[in-house]
Amino acid sequence: MALTEAQLTHYHYMAAMFNELGYTAEHLDVKQALEMAPLVNDRILGGIHLKFGGQANPQRTVQAYAWAMQDHGGRILQNAQVTGFETAGGKVTAVVTSRGTLGCDALVIAAGPQTEGLAAQLGAFAPMAPARAEMIITEPAPLMPIGGVDGNGLYGRQTLRGNLAYGGGPHEWLDVSAAGPSARPTTPLMRNLAKRVAELLPKAEHLRVIRSWAGVIETTPDGRPILDRLKAPDNVVLASMSGVGFGLSPASGHAICDLVLEGRCTFAEIDKLGVDRFAGLSPDWRAERGWTPVAQAV
Numbered sequence: 001m002a003l004t005e006a007q008l009t010h011y012h013y014m015a016a017m018f019n020e021l022g023y024t025a026e027h028l029d030v031k032q033a034l035e036m037a038p039l040v041n042d043r044i045l046g047g048i049h050l051k052f053g054g055q056a057n058p059q060r061t062v063q064a065y066a067w068a069m070q071d072h073g074g075r076i077l078q079n080a081q082v083t084g085f086e087t088a089g090g091k092v093t094a095v096v097t098s099r100g101t102l103g104c105d106a107l108v109i110a111a112g113p114q115t116e117g118l119a120a121q122l123g124a125f126a127p128m129a130p131a132r133a134e135m136i137i138t139e140p141a142p143l144m145p146i147g148g149v150d151g152n153g154l155y156g157r158q159t160l161r162g163n164l165a166y167g168g169g170p171h172e173w174l175d176v177s178a179a180g181p182s183a184r185p186t187t188p189l190m191r192n193l194a195k196r197v198a199e200l201l202p203k204a205e206h207l208r209v210i211r212s213w214a215g216v217i218e219t220t221p222d223g224r225p226i227l228d229r230l231k232a233p234d235n236v237v238l239a240s241m242s243g244v245g246f247g248l249s250p251a252s253g254h255a256i257c258d259l260v261l262e263g264r265c266t267f268a269e270i271d272k273l274g275v276d277r278f279a280g281l282s283p284d285w286r287a288e289r290g291w292t293p294v295a296q297a298v
């Protein structure tokens with residue numbers, strides 16, 4: 001990571017925290033940081049090497065999940081909008097979609113930014129603010145020894161071909177309809193990202209941005225996931241990963257499976273991720289944080 005002075009203090013704290021949790025995080029002086037990430041701005045004060053974590057191509061991973069689900073007998077119904085639910089005896093018994101009504105024994109609502117509206121139809125309060133996020137991809141640069149270099153408010157990686165793939169705030173806050181938002185890539189966020197990538201990695205500033213991709217993510221008021229099995233109807237699980245659902249997917253998938261089959265997570269303490277934590281939330285929480293679309297910001 002390439003850091004400013006303020007970030008360095010913050011990351012020293014983070015490194016100590018990671019080490020305490022049993023992960024290895026090592027401080028780098030300027031020379032060491034530039035050896036690992038030669039494209040980085042040489043005015044950095046140092047860096048932190050987090051010796052854990054990983055990276056994966058999201059498009060390929062999601063396709064692999066879809067194939068794996070089908071291999072296990074699952075069926076994926078695309079272009080079928082869920083518009084409502086049928087309930088009986090304190091349970092959801094069917095999901096009403098634009099392609100017909102489907103009976104169910106258990107229901108998982110993991111609809112990204114639409115999770116809030118669908119949960120509300122069942123009387124549950126799962127607050128979240130939708131926002132557009134975008135990643136830019138540059139032409140290939142010479143491969144750095146370390147591919148994942150964060151800093152300047154960005155997160156990203158260098159692909160094995162050398163392309164730099166970067167994203168990270170500021171968000172473009174949105175309101176979404178039940179029919180879903182349009183992904184609409186190539187937003188004004190792209191220019192902001194490109195500028196910050198050039199600042200972080202100035203030896204790559206001449207590279208052209210060759211593509212970008214965008215999507216709409218949801219952020220909960222405290223930024224933590226929602227993973228909860230409702231008390232009523234009691235066969236419904238709500239799942240939102242608050243904007244970091246890709247990295248969390250192996251663990252969250254396991255936890256969702258446990259909540260459906262066992263009624264509790266068998267491998268981690270997740271009570272703090274329940275919707276009860278939002279019971280006292282101000283109705284104006286989005287406006288209070290400035291998490292509203294620009295035209296409506298106060």
Ligand SMILES: Cc1cc2nc3c(=O)[nH]c(=O)nc-3n(C[C@H](O)[C@H](O)[C@H](O)COP(=O)(O)OP(=O)(O)OC[C@H]3O[C@@H](n4cnc5c(N)ncnc54)[C@H](O)[C@@H]3O)c2cc1C
Nearest residue numbers: 081082111112114133134135214215216243244245246247
């Ligand atoms: C540009 C960008 C970069 C990102 N980078 C990272 C990263 O580096 N690391 C990371 O961990 N996460 C990252 N994320 C976030 C990550 O992609 C999401 O957190 C993750 O996709 C959430 O998965 P999900 O299955 O919970 O929801 P989603 O992927 O949002 O899927 C929800 C699905 O529900 C469907 N749906 C919604 N409403 C209805 C309805 N009424 N009826 C039927 N279907 C409906 C939608 O069409 C969609 O297919 C990034 C996101 C973007 C956009």
